Amino acid sequence: MSGExxxxxxxxxxxxxxxxxxGDGGECVEVAAAPGxxxxxxxKDTTRAALAVDxxxxxxxVRFAAL
Numbered sequence: 001m002s003g004e005x006x007x008x009x010x011x012x013x014x015x016x017x018x019x020x021x022x023g024d025g026g027e028c029v030e031v032a033a034a035p036g037x038x039x040x041x042x043x044k045d046t047t048r049a050a051l052a053v054d055x056x057x058x059x060x061x062v063r064f065a066a067l
Contacts, residue, residue: 010039010050017043031058 013032028043032050038058041050053061 008034010041013039015041015046 010032013034015030015032017028017030030041030043030046032039032041033055036055037052038055039050039052042048
């Protein structure tokens with residue numbers, strides 16, 4: 001997997017799964033921060049393409065989701 005627009009190798013990023021993930025095969029995503037972007041991927045199928053989100057938009061989303 002690679003970030004084609006930036007030449008970034010997404011496999012080299014530090015991916016984190018939610019602490020709310022029970023590890024029992026439920027629906028989960030992983031996130032990894034890169035300069036100016038946050039990458040989001042399916043934790044059960046890490047070979048699929050990751051979604052890249054502007055870091056400012058990600059911050060707004062997380063604040064909204066925490067309400």
